[in-house]
Each structure stands twice: as structure tokens, then as C-alpha cells.
Amino acid sequence: MKIAILGYGNLGKGIECAVKQNSDCELTAVFTRRDPSTVKVMTPGVKVYSVDDILNHKDEIDVLVICGGSATDLPKQTPEYAKYFNVIDSFDTHAKIPEHFANVDDAAVKSQHTALISCGWDPGLFSLNRLYANCVLPEGKDYTFWGKGVSQGHSDAIRRIKGVKDARQYTVPVEDALKKVRACENPELTTREKHTRECFVVAEEGATKEDLARIENEIKTMPNYFADYDTTVNFITQEELDRNHKEIPHGGFVIRTGKTGWDRQYNNVIEYSLKLDSNPAFTSSVIVAYARAVYRMNQKGDFGCKTVFDVPPAMLSMMSAEEIRAHLL
Amino acid sequence: MKIAILGYGNLGKGIECAVKQNSDCELTAVFTRRDPSTVKVMTPGVKVYSVDDILNHKDEIDVLVICGGSATDLPKQTPEYAKYFNVIDSFDTHAKIPEHFANVDDAAVKSQHTALISCGWDPGLFSLNRLYANCVLPEGKDYTFWGKGVSQGHSDAIRRIKGVKDARQYTVPVEDALKKVRACENPELTTREKHTRECFVVAEEGATKEDLARIENEIKTMPNYFADYDTTVNFITQEELDRNHKEIPHGGFVIRTGKTGWDRQYNNVIEYSLKLDSNPAFTSSVIVAYARAVYRMNQKGDFGCKTVFDVPPAMLSMMSAEEIRAHLL
Numbered sequence: 001m002k003i004a005i006l007g008y009g010n011l012g013k014g015i016e017c018a019v020k021q022n023s024d025c026e027l028t029a030v031f032t033r034r035d036p037s038t039v040k041v042m043t044p045g046v047k048v049y050s051v052d053d054i055l056n057h058k059d060e061i062d063v064l065v066i067c068g069g070s071a072t073d074l075p076k077q078t079p080e081y082a083k084y085f086n087v088i089d090s091f092d093t094h095a096k097i098p099e100h101f102a103n104v105d106d107a108a109v110k111s112q113h114t115a116l117i118s119c120g121w122d123p124g125l126f127s128l129n130r131l132y133a134n135c136v137l138p139e140g141k142d143y144t145f146w147g148k149g150v151s152q153g154h155s156d157a158i159r160r161i162k163g164v165k166d167a168r169q170y171t172v173p174v175e176d177a178l179k180k181v182r183a184c185e186n187p188e189l190t191t192r193e194k195h196t197r198e199c200f201v202v203a204e205e206g207a208t209k210e211d212l213a214r215i216e217n218e219i220k221t222m223p224n225y226f227a228d229y230d231t232t233v234n235f236i237t238q239e240e241l242d243r244n245h246k247e248i249p250h251g252g253f254v255i256r257t258g259k260t261g262w263d264r265q266y267n268n269v270i271e272y273s274l275k276l277d278s279n280p281a282f283t284s285s286v287i288v289a290y291a292r293a294v295y296r297m298n299q300k301g302d303f304g305c306k307t308v309f310d311v312p313p314a315m316l317s318m319m320s321a322e323e324i325r326a327h328l329l
Numbered sequence: 330m331k332i333a334i335l336g337y338g339n340l341g342k343g344i345e346c347a348v349k350q351n352s353d354c355e356l357t358a359v360f361t362r363r364d365p366s367t368v369k370v371m372t373p374g375v376k377v378y379s380v381d382d383i384l385n386h387k388d389e390i391d392v393l394v395i396c397g398g399s400a401t402d403l404p405k406q407t408p409e410y411a412k413y414f415n416v417i418d419s420f421d422t423h424a425k426i427p428e429h430f431a432n433v434d435d436a437a438v439k440s441q442h443t444a445l446i447s448c449g450w451d452p453g454l455f456s457l458n459r460l461y462a463n464c465v466l467p468e469g470k471d472y473t474f475w476g477k478g479v480s481q482g483h484s485d486a487i488r489r490i491k492g493v494k495d496a497r498q499y500t501v502p503v504e505d506a507l508k509k510v511r512a513c514e515n516p517e518l519t520t521r522e523k524h525t526r527e528c529f530v531v532a533e534e535g536a537t538k539e540d541l542a543r544i545e546n547e548i549k550t551m552p553n554y555f556a557d558y559d560t561t562v563n564f565i566t567q568e569e570l571d572r573n574h575k576e577i578p579h580g581g582f583v584i585r586t587g588k589t590g591w592d593r594q595y596n597n598v599i600e601y602s603l604k605l606d607s608n609p610a611f612t613s614s615v616i617v618a619y620a621r622a623v624y625r626m627n628q629k630g631d632f633g634c635k636t637v638f639d640v641p642p643a644m645l646s647m648m649s650a651e652e653i654r655a656h657l658l
Contacts, residue, residue: 017591021467042591097658098651118658125461127658128642129601132454134657135618135645136611138350182604251598260614262346262371266606269580272458275511277595282465285589285597289464309653313457314638316464322427324638328463329426329447329456 001295002028002060003288004085006051006077007067008039010248011090014284015065016043022288024318028060054081061085063291075100082107082115082305086298088291090120090283097123105305114298115305119290120283121274122146126254128308129272133256137268140258143181145173145194149250149279157225158199161218163211166202166238168245171195173253184257184267190228197231200245202238250279289316330624331357331389332617333414335380335406336396337368339577340419343613344394345372351617353647357389383410390414392620404429411436411444411634415627417620419449419612426452434634443627444634448619449612450603451475455583457637458601462585466597469587472510474502474523478579478608486554487528490547492540495531495567497574500524502582513586513596519557526560529574531567579608618645 003019005012008030019027020043027046032039036048049057054064064085068074070093078089082104091100097118108115118124122144130142151171158167177194180187187193199219203212216233219226251274260266276282290308293315297306314321319328332348334341337359348356349372356375361368365377378386383393393414397403399422407418411433420429426447437444447453451473459471480500487496506523509516516522528548532541545562548555565573580603589595605611619637622644626635643650648657 013591014589017589020591021589023467094658098655101654123658125465125599128461130657131642131646131653132457135621135642135647136454136615138352138614138647247595260343260346260350260610261607262342262349266576266610267604268606268611269602269604270454271600271602271604273598273600275596275598275600277597278590281589281595282597285467286465292464307654307658309643309650309658310641312639312641313460313464317460318464318467321638324460325430325636326427328459329423329452329636329638 001025001292002062003291004029004031004057004061004064005067006031006054006064006081007073008032008041008048009067010280011067011284012065013042014278014280014282015067015287016041016046017281018284018288019043021285022292022318024292025288029057055084058084062295063088065089065287065291075103078115078117079103079107082113083111084113086114086294088116088119088287088294090124090287091118092120092123094123101305101307109304112303114294114303116290116294116307116311117305118307119287121276121286122252124283124286124308125274126252126272129254129270130256131309133254133258133270133272137256137258137260137270139264140256140268141186143189143255143257144252145178145255146252147171147173147195147250149252149276150245150248152248154197154199154225157222158201158219161215163204163207163215164201165204166241168200168241170198170200172198178253178255181255181257182269182271184269186257192229195229197226197229199231199233200236200241201233202241203235247277248279249277250282251275292316292318330354330621331391332620333358333360333386333390333393334396335360335383335393335410336402337361337370337377338396339609340396340613341394342371343607343609343611344396344616345370345375346610347613347617348372350614351621351647353621354617358386384413387413391624392417394418394616394620404432407444407446408432408436411442412440413442415443415623417445417448417616417623419453419616420447421449421452423452430634430636438633441632443623443632445619445623445636445640446634447636448616450605450615451581453612453615453637454603455581455601458583458599459585460638462583462587462599462601466585466587466589466599468593469585469597470515472518472584472586473581474507474584475581476500476502476524476579478581478605479574479577481577483526483528483554486551487530487548490544492533492536492544493530494533495570497529497570499527499529501527507582507584510584510586511598511600513598515586521558524558526555526558528560528562529565529570530562531570532564576606577608578606579611580604621645621647
């Protein structure tokens, strides 16, 4: 299966690594909006091209992995490239998924390509687990906790504060809330009760005590991002940040509790959790598995836009149906 | 969707309860090998028939749930009834799945029915999680732990010992082994290191101290069942057993740990766990969700034998594709 990458940031690099771990996949090209001569990839022999040249490589690509951002890139890129390629993206603006789906579906159906949107772990594997758990426990309650992990959006928000040189923010699930959920207490949890926010901040050189107090206050009172949470702010040096906080770990928990039995007398807990040293590397691994399914669905004549909900699990595997049944069932 | 049950034991009763929780399902009949007049079901208006009359009810059944045992019932029943009905079973003799699949597939393809075998949580949801985790982490290691829960097979084995009136056996995962797995230590675990076995035994009246010692020894040295485990034996009264051990809880953990990153420098842990107050009630809930998919696949002309690996997750849901995307993705 010939994979190409559009956009070589953290996710694009992750895709490159994941392709290397899947023996039926081959990276054929990387496309970038930057000057291609400034982009160095890790895989020997793989060339970097300008995105403007992408249509010249149509026949060398089974699935194009689009690694843009959800805010402005993907809403344009995925429908556009679905005209020419089988595509997959990790669009994660939950509220706009129906609109994005419709646009991509329209393009892919017309061009007889197969597209898969919103792939990764949330949306992605977490969504799958919400669906499965809802189907097997129709009467129950869903909970999703994230972390402990780095939120890029929250880290960026801190960096925009005057006097902040660098920052890293961790989202941390509240252990006591998890405990109550697992005990089938069906708690109604406020935002504050579910997660705390832990910030590591490098102030610009020469910051006074008053500067630090102002920064801390601006973080803790920032609407949407921090005001509704218990937030701790730790000022550290750039060296400390680079040494201890350079990776992008993440993870989380999807839990559904529900009742079974004639009188709903039985409690059940279904829990799915991830603990990931690198969020983009793992997200990429999920995407490459689904790229395999996209390619296979296209070969079967199954065109249009799909999500993880539409993919028979066997299509993700390098193993044959017989092998899967014999070894994994 | 019209569901019928063949075999009214713990699982059959569970199916009846699960049907009640799924608003698009209706229980149309229960079939039994016993004298139907001796079988009382819970759902008002539902009749119990002899299995000999089942073909007279062909048109009233969308999916037949076959609730027999894996040792001798299902290998005969599922291929036989797949000639006349869409069927689903919970065949769980892992080693014989390929043979069972081939027999059922043959019958279902010929008769243009859809069958799904080995449904439940293991095989079933645990299998799915093994597959997904293997696909997204091609380089890694799988672990399955069961419990804490009642093993019917082990309880039966104890009951066959001379001088034992009743017994209940719990399989318990070893916490320290789970800890090592979650820490990505990739331990090679022996049978003894993964699970312990906890037995609650009612001796026949008048048992002497020597009888109890013999029973305990026979349990602990029983090949295959107990000899390879650290086993504890507790003698209790029948009243105590009935009061504290009458339910059939179960559960377990499927964990895959694996590496991502260019130099495999990142660790990842994918963990799926179940905690179930009643094993048969939960297994039944899974089966009813998959019965929905069996019916839908049949309506789409997708005939033959399937497993959970072949079912697009969306097919399990009462919600529409749009609703799922909007609410669960």
C-alpha cells in the first residue's frame, strides 16, 4: 500500500514512523506547503514535493494522509483532495463533524474515492468504545476523562500571555471522580470535578515577582481554558522545560456503566484506557491502520466518506480473516 | 426485530432480559428441548414451544439466538438451524472456532442466511480489543487476564469430587502481574503468576477433618484445573454459599503494550476491562446488539458466517449513522 503524507509537522512525522512499522505499507512521498528544500524526512529515498505538484503524483499514491489542522486546513483540504485521492484525516472539531462529513462525502462519491475522517484516538478509538459500550449497555451512562497529558491548545493559550516565553500544560483526570464512576455511583460531575490543569511556565528573563503573580492570575482566570478548573502554575526555567517536558504524552479513559438483568439489578463497568508516551505517534499509528481499510474499501467499490464506525475491524489487519479467527477470537 | 431463543438456561434468560432493554427488539418465542409445559418465561405473552416445532415458526423469527453449550450442543445446532434461520451463538471453544465457522458458513451461504458465531465478551468484545490493539500497535505484546469472577467449569470440577455437595470457584487476576504489564515491563508470565483460584466449598454433612483435608488436596492437585495455580480452599455452609455466592460475576482485562516512534522510543498501553455483576446477563446484552447486525447484514444480502471482526460497529446501534456521528464520534 502506497502512502503519501500531506503536511510534515508532528503528525506527518508520526505517520512516517508508523508506516515503517507496517510491513505492507510504503511511504512514497511527502508534500508540503513550505519550500520542499527546507524539509528533511527520515525515510531514505523518500522525496519531498511542493503541494502544488501533488496531482503529478496521482498514480503513485493509494492513500493520502492529510496532516493539517482542524481549524482551517482540513475543512478545505480533505474535500479538495478527495476529488483525486483516497484520503484520511484526523479532523477533531467535534461540533463540525457532520458538516465536514457531508463535504468530504460529496467529493468522494463523485470521484469514486474512499475517504475516512476524524481518525485517531479521540475522535477515533475513544469514539468506537463509546459506540460499542452504548450498544451493549443500552441503559447506562458515559464518561470520558483525558490525561494525564499535554494539551497543545492550552499550552498555546498560556504562551500568548504577555511575559510568557514558553509553557506546557497537562490535563489531569481527578482520581476521586474516576473512583466514583467505576463504583457505579453514576455521579453528575462538573468540569472542575473531572480534571485539573497543571501548568509549567517559563517567564521571560527579568520577570519580577509582580510579573509572575500577574501571569499566574491571568492563567487561572482565563475563560474557557482555565477558569472552570483547579489550576496549578509552576514557574520553571527553559532548561527544565526542555529537559522534563519536551515530549507530548497523552491518554485517557472512556467508561460506560450500565444495568442488566430483568430488574436492572446488575451493574456493569466497561472501561477503555490509553496511556501514550507520544500523542502524535500513537494517533499516526491509528491512522495508518485505517488507511489500510480505506484502500481496501476503495478496491471493493465502497466509495464516499466513512468514519471508524463504518469499518469492519478485520479490514484493519495485515492478517487474513482465517488467521484473525484462529489467533485473536 | 423479532428474536427467538433456543435453550432457556442462564444465557437464554439473559437474552430475554436484554431484549427487554432494546426497544427495537421483540421476543417472539422460546424453544426448549424440555417439556415446554415445565418452562416458565418472564415476558408476558411469550410462548414456549418444543424445539421439534421450530420450523413451524419460521416466519415469526428474524434472528434465532442459540443458547446451547459449546461442547456438544452448538457444533450441531448452529449449522443445523442456519439452514432455516439467521442465527447467532456464543461458541467459546477457541481451538475449534475455525471448524465451527466452516460448518456454519457452509449452511448459511447455501440457505442465504446470516450467522454470527462466538459472540459475547470472550470471545467477543475481548477479541475485538485484541484485534484493534494489534492493528494500531503492530509491535507489541498482548495480555489477557480474567476475573475476578466465577468459572463455571472450575466450580463443576470441584463438585465432581467425592464428598463435595456444592462449590463456587473464583478466578482472580494477580495484581502484581497487572502492574508489571501496565508499566510496559513486558513480563513473560507463567500460569501461576497471572491468576489465583479461590474456592468456596460445601462438604457433605458429617464430613470429618480427614475428609476436608482430602477434598482440599484433591482440588489443589487437580491437573489442568488447579495444579498450576495458587489455590485457596474455604469450607463454608450451604447457607453461606447461597447467600454470598449465588451470583455469577465476571470480568477481566485485555492489555496490549507496544512501541511507536522512529526508534521505537515511545511506550503505549491500551487497556480494556470489564467488571460484570452477571456474566450471562452481560454476554446476552452483547449477543442482542450483534443480533441486530446479523439481521441488517442479512437484509443487505450479506450471507454466510460472520464473527465480531466482520461487523461494522455502526450496524450494532439503534441510532442512525447521522446520530452516531453527531453524538459519539
